Amino acid sequence: MNAPKPFPLNAWYAAAWSHEIARELSARTICGKNIVLYRRTDGAIAALEDACWHRLLPLSLGHLKGDDVMCGYHGLVFNSAGRCSYMPAQKTINPSACVRAYPVAERHRLVWLWPGDPAQADPAKIPDFHWNDGTHWVGEGGTFYQLKCDYRLVVDNLMDLTHETYVHAGSIGDEAITAAPFDVTHTDNAATMMRWMIDIEPPPFWGRQLARPGRVDRWQIVTFQAPSVVVGDVGVALTNTGAPQGDRSQGVSGAFLAAITPETETTCHYFWNFVRNYRKDDPQLTRELQLAHVNGGAGVYDQDHRILEAQQAAIDKNPRSPFYDLNIDAGALWARRLIDQMVADEQDRVIANLAAE
Amino acid sequence: MAKPMEPIAARLRATRDLTPDVRLFEIEPDYPSAKVTPGSHIDVLVPIDGRPQLRSYSLVGPGGDGLYRIAVKRVASGRGGSVGMWRLKAGEPLTIFEPRNSFELSYGRPDYLLLAGGIGITPIYTMALALKQTDANFRLLYAARSRSDLALADELARYIGERLQFFVNEEGQRIDIAGEIARLDPRGELYVCGPFGMLEAAKRVWREAGRPAAQLRYETFGNAGKFADAPFRIRIPRLGLEIDVPAHRSLLEALEDAGVDMIFGCRRGECGLCVLPILEASAEVDHRDVFFSGEERATNGKLCTCVSRAASGSLTIDTPDQTRTPRHSQDVPVV
Known part of the structure; x- marks a missing residue:
C-alpha cells in the first residue's frame, strides 16, 4: 500500500473565491487531483476531472457549450455531472464514457470542493467560515495560489503567533507576544490557542486601528478546524475595561481567516482574509488593510509567504523528521494530531469497512 | 485504449x-x-x-x-x-x-430509477445500497422469471425497504418502463442492468420520452442477445477463409484464433473498433453491441465482432486486410 498522503481526501477544501468562477473554464489542482471548475447557466458550479475520458487532454483547454464542456481535441462533450453527451462520428454514446464529477458547494464567499468519496460529501461538514460572509465582518482577502509549501506549514505558522515578533516586527509583532503565556485546548475536530497580553503598549498596527491613546489588553484566540481552516480572533481594547471578561466595547476586533488547500504534497493554495467589525462602512480602510497584507512583497502575508517557501525548500534539502518541537508548537501539534487522525481513519475505512454480507 | x-x-x-x-x-x-x-x-x-x-x-x-x-x-x-x-x-x-x-454511479442527482432484470441485479444491488446510505431519492425495480430467481431479494428488502419493488414474470408481473420513466424527475438518472430485451426497451422508451442520453446509464458485457449462443460459420472471401465459430467463442476470438489481424478496444460492444462489414448473411444477425444505433443495426451493414454473432448458419464478412495474396488459405483451423 502507498504511504498515506499528508491530507485527508474526505473533507471540504476551498477551491476558489466565488467571484473567480464564471462562464469560463478554470483549472485547479486540489489534493493532487486536476479539476476544472465552471459556473452553469443556472448559477450552480460544476467541478469535473480535468482530463478527457478519451485521450486525457485537459478539458480546461476546451470550451463551454451551454452547461457542458466540449473537449478541445476531438469534441467529446461532458455534462456537468461528468457524463459524456456527445461522441464524434457515431450515432451512439459509449455508456462507460464519463469523467469524475466532484461535489462542490458555495458558502461564505468561497467555493468548497470534496476531493474524496462523493458518497460521504455532506454540506453540513463545510467548515464554519461565516466571518468571511461580508456581512457582520468586513474585509477583502485574496489567495496565494500554488504556494510552494506543504499546507501544514501554513497551519503551523498560524497556530503559533510568536513568529509575529520576528517575521512581522514593526506592524503586529512585538516582544509582548513571546512574553505572554498561552493555553491550548482541543476537541475531536478543532484545536484552539489562546493568548492574552494584559496592559501592554499596542503594537503599531493595532495602535492605528484603535486610534485611542493608552495601554491595552491584546488577545489572540486562534482556532483550527481540521483539516485546514484557521480562524484567528484578534484585537486590542483599552486595559482595565473588561476585555478578558468579555466586554470588548472599548476596543477593536478583527479576525484573520485562512482556508489552506493542499495542491500537492508540497504545494498549497492559501485563501486568506482579514476582516474587522469596526469602521465597517469605510471602503478606504478595507483597501488599505488588504494592501497592508500584501503590499508588493512587503505586507504581512508576503512576509509569511517568503518564510514558508524558504522553509519548504530547506525541508526538501535537509530531510529531518520529525522537526524538533518547542512549547510554542503545542497548537500546531494538536492541529497535526487531528489531521493525522483524519488520514488514519480514512486508511482504516478502506480496510475495515465491513461488507454487507 | x-x-x-x-x-x-x-x-x-x-x-x-x-x-x-x-x-x-x-x-x-x-x-x-x-x-x-x-x-x-x-x-x-x-x-x-x-x-x-x-x-x-x-x-x-x-x-x-x-x-x-x-x-x-x-x-x-x-x-x-x-x-x-x-x-x-x-x-x-x-x-x-x-x-x-465502467458503470459509475453519480452522486447528488435529485432522483434515480434503478432497473434490474435477473442476474443484472449485481451492480444495481451495490448502487442501491450506496444510494440508501447517502439518503438519495431512488427506486429499484427488480424483475425475474420466478420468485426463486430473485437473488439478493432478502438483503435488498432489509436494506432499502419500500424503495424496492419486485416483478415476478411467471406471476404475470411486468415493469411498466414507460410509466416509470414518466415518474422520474426530469433531471433524474436511469440505471439499467438486465437482459437484452429490457435494455433495448429502456433505451427505446428513454429516447421516445425525449430524455437526455447522458442520463441513461447501463452496462452490458455483451454476453446476451436475442438468441442463445449457437455455433455458426464465417466466410471471408478476400482471405479465402472459412471459420467455424463455436458457441463458446466470440466472432472476434475465432478470427484471432484463425490468425486474422484485428484491432479492438473494449471487447464488450461499446467502442466500435472491431467492427467489420457484413457482405451477406444466411441467418439473422444477433447484434449485441451498444455502439450502433437501432437504425444502423437494422441495415445489417456491419457488426461488432467482439459480441455480435449469427443466430446460426453463416455470415460472409470482409476484413481490412488488403494483403494481395490470401495469407490464410492454408491451415484453416479446426476449432
Whole structure:
C-alpha cells in the first residue's frame, strides 16, 4: 500500500473565491487531483476531472457549450455531472464514457470542493467560515495560489503567533507576544490557542486601528478546524475595561481567516482574509488593510509567504523528521494530531469497512 | 485504449448459492484494491474447455473488506464462463484483474430509477445500497422469471425497504418502463442492468420520452442477445477463409484464433473498433453491441465482432486486410 498522503481526501477544501468562477473554464489542482471548475447557466458550479475520458487532454483547454464542456481535441462533450453527451462520428454514446464529477458547494464567499468519496460529501461538514460572509465582518482577502509549501506549514505558522515578533516586527509583532503565556485546548475536530497580553503598549498596527491613546489588553484566540481552516480572533481594547471578561466595547476586533488547500504534497493554495467589525462602512480602510497584507512583497502575508517557501525548500534539502518541537508548537501539534487522525481513519475505512454480507 | 492490466493472484474463499442458478463467489486477492466503487467489475480468468478465458463480473456489495464478491448465473447454453466458474471449488487459486468501473454511479442527482432484470441485479444491488446510505431519492425495480430467481431479494428488502419493488414474470408481473420513466424527475438518472430485451426497451422508451442520453446509464458485457449462443460459420472471401465459430467463442476470438489481424478496444460492444462489414448473411444477425444505433443495426451493414454473432448458419464478412495474396488459405483451423 502507498504511504498515506499528508491530507485527508474526505473533507471540504476551498477551491476558489466565488467571484473567480464564471462562464469560463478554470483549472485547479486540489489534493493532487486536476479539476476544472465552471459556473452553469443556472448559477450552480460544476467541478469535473480535468482530463478527457478519451485521450486525457485537459478539458480546461476546451470550451463551454451551454452547461457542458466540449473537449478541445476531438469534441467529446461532458455534462456537468461528468457524463459524456456527445461522441464524434457515431450515432451512439459509449455508456462507460464519463469523467469524475466532484461535489462542490458555495458558502461564505468561497467555493468548497470534496476531493474524496462523493458518497460521504455532506454540506453540513463545510467548515464554519461565516466571518468571511461580508456581512457582520468586513474585509477583502485574496489567495496565494500554488504556494510552494506543504499546507501544514501554513497551519503551523498560524497556530503559533510568536513568529509575529520576528517575521512581522514593526506592524503586529512585538516582544509582548513571546512574553505572554498561552493555553491550548482541543476537541475531536478543532484545536484552539489562546493568548492574552494584559496592559501592554499596542503594537503599531493595532495602535492605528484603535486610534485611542493608552495601554491595552491584546488577545489572540486562534482556532483550527481540521483539516485546514484557521480562524484567528484578534484585537486590542483599552486595559482595565473588561476585555478578558468579555466586554470588548472599548476596543477593536478583527479576525484573520485562512482556508489552506493542499495542491500537492508540497504545494498549497492559501485563501486568506482579514476582516474587522469596526469602521465597517469605510471602503478606504478595507483597501488599505488588504494592501497592508500584501503590499508588493512587503505586507504581512508576503512576509509569511517568503518564510514558508524558504522553509519548504530547506525541508526538501535537509530531510529531518520529525522537526524538533518547542512549547510554542503545542497548537500546531494538536492541529497535526487531528489531521493525522483524519488520514488514519480514512486508511482504516478502506480496510475495515465491513461488507454487507 | 485500455491500460494494460497486471494479473492478480487470488483464491476462491467460499461460495454460497443465492438461488438454484445463481452462486456467490467470495474471492480473496493477494493485493486488495484500495477502493471499489458501486458499478465496478473484475475480470476473471475462467477455465473454459481447458483454456483460461476472460470473463467480466460485477462486484456485489460495498466490499471494503479486501474480498471481492461476484454472483454468477449458471447458463448451460452460454459461452462457457458460468459453467467454468461453477466447477471451481473453495480454496482453488484464481487469476483476476484489478477492479475497474465502467458503470459509475453519480452522486447528488435529485432522483434515480434503478432497473434490474435477473442476474443484472449485481451492480444495481451495490448502487442501491450506496444510494440508501447517502439518503438519495431512488427506486429499484427488480424483475425475474420466478420468485426463486430473485437473488439478493432478502438483503435488498432489509436494506432499502419500500424503495424496492419486485416483478415476478411467471406471476404475470411486468415493469411498466414507460410509466416509470414518466415518474422520474426530469433531471433524474436511469440505471439499467438486465437482459437484452429490457435494455433495448429502456433505451427505446428513454429516447421516445425525449430524455437526455447522458442520463441513461447501463452496462452490458455483451454476453446476451436475442438468441442463445449457437455455433455458426464465417466466410471471408478476400482471405479465402472459412471459420467455424463455436458457441463458446466470440466472432472476434475465432478470427484471432484463425490468425486474422484485428484491432479492438473494449471487447464488450461499446467502442466500435472491431467492427467489420457484413457482405451477406444466411441467418439473422444477433447484434449485441451498444455502439450502433437501432437504425444502423437494422441495415445489417456491419457488426461488432467482439459480441455480435449469427443466430446460426453463416455470415460472409470482409476484413481490412488488403494483403494481395490470401495469407490464410492454408491451415484453416479446426476449432
